[in-house]
Amino acid sequence: MSKKIFIDFKRCIACKACEVACEMEHGEARIRVFEFPDLTSVAFNCRHCEKAPCMEVCPVNALSKDDDGAVVLDPLKCIGCLMCAVACPFGIPKIDEYNKIMDKCDLCAHRRAEGKLPACVSACPTEALKYGDINDVLWAREGKIVAELKDIGDRTNVLEAYLIR
Amino acid sequence: MAEKLVPVVCPWCSVGCRFYIVNVNGYPKKIEFDYEHDTRNHGKLCPKGVSSFQYLRHPDRLKKPLKRVGERGEGKFVEISWEEAIREIAQRLKEIKEKYGPEALAFLGSERCSIEENYVLQKLARALGTNNIEYVCRMCQSTAVAGKGMVLGHPGLTNPFEDILKAKVIVLWGYNPAATNPVFFGQYIEKAILDNGAKLIVIDPRKTKTAKYADMHLQPYPGTDLAIALAMLNVIITQELYDKDFVAERAEGFEELAKTVEKYTPEWAEKVSGVPAELIRKAAITFATAGTAALLTNEGVNQHANGTRTVMALTEMMVLCGYFGKEGVMSGAIPGAHNGMGAGLMGVEPESLPGKFPLHAEEHRRRIEEVWGFKIPEKPGITYVEMIDAILEGKLKALYVMGTNPAKALPNLKKVEEAFKNIEFLVVQDIFLSETAKYADIVLPAAAWFEKDGTAISFERRVQRSFKAADAPGEAKPDWEIIVMLAKELGLGEYFNYSDVDDILREINRTIPPLAGATPERLKKNLKGCMVPCPDENTEVPRLFVQGFLTPNGKAQLIPVEYKEPGEVPDEEYPFWLTNYRLVGHFHTGTMSHRSKSLSKRWPEEYIEINENDAKRLGIKDGDLVRVETRRTALVFKAKVTPHIREGVVAAPWHWDFNYLTTDVLDEYAKMPELKTAACRISKVEG
Numbered sequence A: 001m002s003k004k005i006f007i008d009f010k011r012c013i014a015c016k017a018c019e020v021a022c023e024m025e026h027g028e029a030r031i032r033v034f035e036f037p038d039l040t041s042v043a044f045n046c047r048h049c050e051k052a053p054c055m056e057v058c059p060v061n062a063l064s065k066d067d068d069g070a071v072v073l074d075p076l077k078c079i080g081c082l083m084c085a086v087a088c089p090f091g092i093p094k095i096d097e098y099n100k101i102m103d104k105c106d107l108c109a110h111r112r113a114e115g116k117l118p119a120c121v122s123a124c125p126t127e128a129l130k131y132g133d134i135n136d137v138l139w140a141r142e143g144k145i146v147a148e149l150k151d152i153g154d155r156t157n158v159l160e161a162y163l164i165r
Numbered sequence B: 001m002a003e004k005l006v007p008v009v010c011p012w013c014s015v016g017c018r019f020y021i022v023n024v025n026g027y028p029k030k031i032e033f034d035y036e037h038d039t040r041n042h043g044k045l046c047p048k049g050v051s052s053f054q055y056l057r058h059p060d061r062l063k064k065p066l067k068r069v070g071e072r073g074e075g076k077f078v079e080i081s082w083e084e085a086i087r088e089i090a091q092r093l094k095e096i097k098e099k100y101g102p103e104a105l106a107f108l109g110s111e112r113c114s115i116e117e118n119y120v121l122q123k124l125a126r127a128l129g130t131n132n133i134e135y136v137c138r139m140c141q142s143t144a145v146a147g148k149g150m151v152l153g154h155p156g157l158t159n160p161f162e163d164i165l166k167a168k169v170i171v172l173w174g175y176n177p178a179a180t181n182p183v184f185f186g187q188y189i190e191k192a193i194l195d196n197g198a199k200l201i202v203i204d205p206r207k208t209k210t211a212k213y214a215d216m217h218l219q220p221y222p223g224t225d226l227a228i229a230l231a232m233l234n235v236i237i238t239q240e241l242y243d244k245d246f247v248a249e250r251a252e253g254f255e256e257l258a259k260t261v262e263k264y265t266p267e268w269a270e271k272v273s274g275v276p277a278e279l280i281r282k283a284a285i286t287f288a289t290a291g292t293a294a295l296l297t298n299e300g301v302n303q304h305a306n307g308t309r310t311v312m313a314l315t316e317m318m319v320l321c322g323y324f325g326k327e328g329v330m331s332g333a334i335p336g337a338h339n340g341m342g343a344g345l346m347g348v349e350p351e352s353l354p355g356k357f358p359l360h361a362e363e364h365r366r367r368i369e370e371v372w373g374f375k376i377p378e379k380p381g382i383t384y385v386e387m388i389d390a391i392l393e394g395k396l397k398a399l400y401v402m403g404t405n406p407a408k409a410l411p412n413l414k415k416v417e418e419a420f421k422n423i424e425f426l427v428v429q430d431i432f433l434s435e436t437a438k439y440a441d442i443v444l445p446a447a448a449w450f451e452k453d454g455t456a457i458s459f460e461r462r463v464q465r466s467f468k469a470a471d472a473p474g475e476a477k478p479d480w481e482i483i484v485m486l487a488k489e490l491g492l493g494e495y496f497n498y499s500d501v502d503d504i505l506r507e508i509n510r511t512i513p514p515l516a517g518a519t520p521e522r523l524k525k526n527l528k529g530c531m532v533p534c535p536d537e538n539t540e541v542p543r544l545f546v547q548g549f550l551t552p553n554g555k556a557q558l559i560p561v562e563y564k565e566p567g568e569v570p571d572e573e574y575p576f577w578l579t580n581y582r583l584v585g586h587f588h589t590g591t592m593s594h595r596s597k598s599l600s601k602r603w604p605e606e607y608i609e610i611n612e613n614d615a616k617r618l619g620i621k622d623g624d625l626v627r628v629e630t631r632r633t634a635l636v637f638k639a640k641v642t643p644h645i646r647e648g649v650v651a652a653p654w655h656w657d658f659n660y661l662t663t664d665v666l667d668e669y670a671k672m673p674e675l676k677t678a679a680c681r682i683s684k685v686e687g
Helices: A017-026 A053-057 A083-087 A109-113 A119-123 A134-164 B082-100 B115-127 B142-152 B161-166 B182-195 B225-238 B244-250 B254-261 B266-273 B277-288 B307-320 B340-345 B362-372 B384-392 B413-422 B479-489 B501-511 B520-525 B597-602 B612-618
Strands: A003-007 A032-035 A041-044 A063-065 A071-073 A094-096 A101-103 A129-133 B003-009 B018-024 B027-033 B066-068 B077-079 B105-108 B169-173 B199-203 B216-218 B293-297 B330-333 B398-402 B425-430 B442-445 B454-457 B462-466 B576-581 B607-611 B625-629 B634-642 B649-653 B678-684
Touching (some): A003 A041, A017 A032, A017 A119, A053 A083, A071 A101, B003 B462, B066 B082, B082 B105, B082 B425, B105 B115, B105 B384, B115 B362, B115 B479, B142 B330, B169 B182, B169 B277, B182 B199, B199 B277, B216 B277, B225 B266, B244 B307, B266 B277, B277 B307, B293 B307, B340 B454, B362 B501, B384 B413, B454 B501, B462 B520, B501 B520, B612 B634
Parallel strands (some): B105 B398, B169 B199, B199 B216, B293 B330, B398 B425, B607 B634
Antiparallel strands (some): A003 A129, A032 A041, A063 A071, B003 B018, B454 B462, B576 B678, B607 B649
16 A cells, blocks of 8 residues: 555644745645635645546656655656646646646655655644555554543443442 | 754744754755654654754855944945954943943843853853843743742743643643644644643634634733633632642642632623633633643733733632642743743843842852852843833943844834934844844844854753754854953953853853753753753753742742733724734744745735724725824734634734834833733725
8 A cells, every 4th residue: 555645634733834844845835735714724735646647647657656656757758738737636736837847746755765754744743744554544543542442441341340349 | 965964953932843954064955854862842843943944044144244334224334354343342342331331331142042152141241240131031031930930939831841741721821832832732732632632721812723722712802811810810719629738738828819819700800801701710610620731821921011910810820729740730931932041041131140040149149250250240230121211311322232133022113213223332243134233333243053052941941952053154153252252352351261162051050050960961962951950960850849839938929919901901092902923934023034935935924913893894805905003103014804803903913013013011020011912093094
């Protein structure tokens, strides 16, 4: 299973540390934080889809998946036709106005190569951004719920045992 | 390319985050997160931390000493040599001292410089015979220091950060950590709330990103927090929710406090603050019955003319509930800058000696005089805001400013500008040509935080060493080196015989007993540092007040507090309450953050928040230009119409020109100016 960045909306405080961290790594931020009038905020980046429409429509095969499952762009192949931008349901690939080719999140390939986390995940002070395998991320959440239920169960048994005595 | 990672302490707020600067042949290339060490930030950083190398190589950096050639405030200078600059400063200071006496000189230290640098600066002031030495703590923490000092004998944050994870209720009063300390918020407060089920009570006129997580949000008019605090005390006492054993054993003055707060019912507080009485009652009960509680305050409480009184009432609430000295508890105010606490502890204050001992504490005076080898002047100095009046009255002739920006940070800025136009001699030592530096006779280029070794004390009372990670541009020098050069030129070289910061820190270890154990060797070996007090190399004190308080008899002093209005309240002429707040992407007066590309791009300009009902009444739409006028002057802001601020209150971020509007009325105990409230009127700018 490939690794991705998962977003826990309820933890985001719109501090934009992810945006700035990404900008430090890539010159332009490839993750954006959207703020809504009710104070909720959502950090939004490439989903690196399992069945990625951007990859499917690219006429020159400039987009491919790397070993970790990240959809990465080969800038030497890209012709700036914008097909990926049109196909992406999340509106993620953006044109690099200077080079006239596309620019998108590669889950910080250079950092992953050194065993480091993507910059946005490294920075996120609230851990609203998590990098990992979906099963691990879900299991961490499930595990916590299961542990809590178990704890309640244990306490109930103790209480019952006490009452019986 | 020789690339190396140098561990540094973050130069912005006071959480004490650590990270690395990636240095390539002396040039700062980028930052890298520190996940290897047991850091307080667990490797995490906020946007300011992540982009903090950007301002280092900004083209505006001062690279050579400058001498003014134009009018004061105009910003016209010529470059001069270091020798010339130091010679002229020494000569002018000597002349002024001889002609008017040492009290015509004043020095401003900095919460952004290291403890070593602040230590040598206050030593220089005292060697010259004056206690006119201050720093901006007067404008952010002094009411908290005075208030907690009176009740508990010590103003520090009581517990280590981990304790907040065990708190059952967290009260954030006049404090928006989601914007001011995002890492502290994310790693500790948010985890306590979302993972450990702590209840959150927020007291703030604005619905902030912090208040989004609140179980109860109390929205008082700015500066009326004291009314709520007194009403909560009333509820805790009348409903007998206080810890009777704790109060009997570890506090005194309960009866008188109980009698005083009798009249301050939640219904009375509702009339004063606009917060429903039932909500105040509910908050008091939740706080008092929680078992463990964290009560953290910041400028929303501090920066008022009744700030000390509010801090006293809040501290007394913690005492009554018997929370001090336990795990899962926290109480404190949060300094704005990374060395806010350190500079104060170094004695950069007009009435205290290094170690925060009062100037008149004979035993400590003698001990410090012995270490220094000269007499410490006995007459207390004047405070920060009072210095401006002293300049205008002609009593203060020379001001030496190190790494701080009073021409933007002080209230009632027109008056401040007037003072700086009329001062006889002004020296500014900084990394950029700040608003203050434009008035200076001589400007000295200083090295920035990453360009020198130095020690800082975070708001957790943690002493940490930061290392030199980049070369300073041009001829810029570390602040301590500049002070030592000046001291030698002034003929005081024998008292300033330091060859590096370690020499200074060793003297600090000798001079300030609570810091005796924070030796250079210990801090270099242990990046996590140690918590003050650390009387020897193997000791630190993570939790304060476990046994007793630091008052003379070890008992908390429950001094009765009466209600006092803020310095300026709305009337018919100026019907709105005006207050300010901070943005997550900017820092203080913006000297550094406005020059950080990634930050100024995201947080580009000021604006004013207006409640949607008020806006409708005044015909103001989102994005309109509005004129905001106080008794001092008027400014034009872009309007941000929002439901997140209470009716009758308008608020703007303070990093730009906000302080032209504020009043310089002072807190009676701490001489803190009322930066957080003013009465104003607003109107739409037509056309």
